Amino acid sequence: MDRPLPIVHATREVDARGRLHLEEIELEFANGARRRFERLRGSGRGAVVIVPMLDRDTVLLVREYAAGFHRYELGLPKGRIEPGETPEQAANRELKEEIGFGARRLSLIARLSLAPAYMNHLSHVVLAESLYEEKLPGDEPEELEVVPWSLSRLNELIEREDCSEGRSLAALFIARERIARR
Amino acid sequence: MDRPLPIVHATREVDARGRLHLEEIELEFANGARRRFERLRGSGRGAVVIVPMLDRDTVLLVREYAAGFHRYELGLPKGRIEPGETPEQAANRELKEEIGFGARRLSLIARLSLAPAYMNHLSHVVLAESLYEEKLPGDEPEELEVVPWSLSRLNELIEREDCSEGRSLAALFIARERIARR
Numbered sequence: 001m002d003r004p005l006p007i008v009h010a011t012r013e014v015d016a017r018g019r020l021h022l023e024e025i026e027l028e029f030a031n032g033a034r035r036r037f038e039r040l041r042g043s044g045r046g047a048v049v050i051v052p053m054l055d056r057d058t059v060l061l062v063r064e065y066a067a068g069f070h071r072y073e074l075g076l077p078k079g080r081i082e083p084g085e086t087p088e089q090a091a092n093r094e095l096k097e098e099i100g101f102g103a104r105r106l107s108l109i110a111r112l113s114l115a116p117a118y119m120n121h122l123s124h125v126v127l128a129e130s131l132y133e134e135k136l137p138g139d140e141p142e143e144l145e146v147v148p149w150s151l152s153r154l155n156e157l158i159e160r161e162d163c164s165e166g167r168s169l170a171a172l173f174i175a176r177e178r179i180a181r182r
Numbered sequence: 183m184d185r186p187l188p189i190v191h192a193t194r195e196v197d198a199r200g201r202l203h204l205e206e207i208e209l210e211f212a213n214g215a216r217r218r219f220e221r222l223r224g225s226g227r228g229a230v231v232i233v234p235m236l237d238r239d240t241v242l243l244v245r246e247y248a249a250g251f252h253r254y255e256l257g258l259p260k261g262r263i264e265p266g267e268t269p270e271q272a273a274n275r276e277l278k279e280e281i282g283f284g285a286r287r288l289s290l291i292a293r294l295s296l297a298p299a300y301m302n303h304l305s306h307v308v309l310a311e312s313l314y315e316e317k318l319p320g321d322e323p324e325e326l327e328v329v330p331w332s333l334s335r336l337n338e339l340i341e342r343e344d345c346s347e348g349r350s351l352a353a354l355f356i357a358r359e360r361i362a363r364r
Contacts, residue, residue, distance in 0.1 A: 006209040014206045014220065016198035024196045025249060027188040033323040037249040038196065066298035067207060067219040073298045110340060112348040114296055116248035116255045123348070141215040155359050158292060166294040166305070167348035173355040177337050 003072065003145075006065060039118045046122040048091045049078045049112065049167055051175040052101060053129045057152060059172065060099055063145040063162075074147060074160065075168035078123070087124035095128055097138030099146050104130035110174050112167050125171045127178065151176045185254065185327075188247060221300045228304040230273045231260045231294070231349055233357040234283060235311045239334060241354065242281055243345075245327040256329060256342065257350035260305070269306035277310055279320030281328050285310035292356050294349050307353045309360065333358045 016022075021041040028034050052060045059076075066073040079094040081087060088106040096102050110125040149157060154172055157163050198204075203223040210216050234242045241258075248255040261276040263269060270288040278284050292307040331339060336354055339345050 003212050006211045009208040009210060009216075011205060011207045014204045016202045016204040019204060019220075020198045020202050020222075022196045022198040022201060023193060025193045026191040027247075027249075027323070028191060029188045029247070029323045030186050031324050034191075035323045038201075039249045040202075064299070065209075065211070066295075067209075067221045068295065068298045068301045068303070073295075075298075111343075111346055112351070113248075113250065113255075113346040114348065116250045116257075116347055117246070119250045121250070122346075141209070141211045141217045142213050154355075155363070158356050158359065161293075164293055164295040164304075165298055165348075166296065166352040169294070169352035170348040170355070173352070174340050177340065181337070 003142075005070065005072070008070070037118070039120070042119065042121050044120065045081045045083070046087075046124060047078055047080050048087050048094060049076050049123045049125050049171045050091045050095055051076060051109075051125065051127045051171055052095055052099065052103065052131060053127065053175075053179075054131060054148060056179060057150050058148050059151055059175070060101070061147040061149050062098060063147055065141075072162060073165065074157075074163040075165045076171055077144075078168075081124070087126055091124075091126035091128060093136065096134050096136035098140065098144050100133060100135040101131040102134040103128035104132065109178050110171065112170055114167065123167055125174060127175055151179070185324075187252065187254070190252070219300070221302070224301065224303050226302065227263045227265070228269075228306060229260055229262050230269050230276060231258050231305045231307050231353045232273045232277055233258060233291075233307065233309045233353055234277055234281065234285065234313060235309065235357075235361075236313060236330060238361060239332050240330050241333055241357070242283070243329040243331050244280060245329055247323075254344060255347065256339075256345040257347045258353055259326075260350075263306070269308055273306075273308035273310060275318065278316050278318035280322065280326050282315060282317040283313040284316040286312035286314065291360050292353065294352055296349065305349055307356060309357055333361070
């Protein structure tokens with residue numbers, strides 16, 4: 001499926017104050033060197049990246065509009081952890097909203113950071129297995145295209161321009177190692 | 183080597199205006215749905231993540247202070263591309279500054295995004311081989327600890343709490359695929 005890109009009706013600069021929390025910290029290193037570092041502080045609840053396995057080798061990817069590059073990107077389903085949710089619960093909810101599946105087996109297999117040098121953003125990688133059909137309404141503007149992919153073909157996936165997200169790729173390789181080791 | 187963490191002398195909130203460019207875009211999807219998305223706009227020059235190979239199996243990791251989590255993180259050397267530099271040139275400069283090696287062979291093996299849904303940040307992954315000793319002064323507050331690691335032991339690396347960066351892990355798996363295929 002080749003969807004046309006969304007139409008951009010307007011683009012405007014937004015005041016980042018109050019929306020983004022930028023922090024300056026004054027540091028003294030063990031050797032006495034002093035530096036000021038800046039970091040972005042998120043909510044701290046974190047996100048989930050889900051590796052949904054249809055069978056032992058087939059993972060379900062999604063193709064989703066990525067505003068950062070104004071293009072469609074192929075990657076893993078993901079989303080924010082809502083207040084009161086465990087990573088596993090958030091993963092199961094996102095799965096139902098984004099691809100119309102729930103999972104009977106959910107296991108936290110890794111924690112991945114985005115840019116630890118200046119962000120505290122953390123993603124919990126949840127391996128989702130024993131899938132069953134169940135759809136929850138989500139807030140996506142359009143139905144996401146689901147793309148089954150074989151874990152034995154990750155070498156082809158990394159060649160694709162539209163599958164660029166480091167976090168998704170790392171999660172896929174980690175899931176493959178975990179499953180192979182069983 | 184177990185370095186004590188830097189001392190935090192002060193932490194203060196900084197006005198994000200003018201430092202961080204937050205943009206709102208008004209979108210209309212192919213099905214007619216309208217949404218406002220926010221995205222962070224970076225300089226667009228991007229960054230390099232370097233995979234420095236001492237031999238066919240040994241990669242040189244660095245242990246560096248990560249302000250986002252206030253801890254030391256194990257990962258690949260990386261840095262910003264300066265104006266006028268190619269990714270390969272930036273990679274070679276960063277290598278000399280961070281670990282005291284230059285490389286005779288530099289190849290761009292992937293482009294990784296950080297969070298394509300709301301950032302345009304792109305990292306060029308450069309495989310660096312045929313290393314030779316050469317040190318350039320950098321702006322690091324302290325000498326980085328260099329940690330040789332075997333590509334055949336990535337499964338142990340992903341188990342470590344202090345090696346969390348999705349981008350570094352994806353780059354390592356991609357480099358391993360590339361080298362294995364030769």
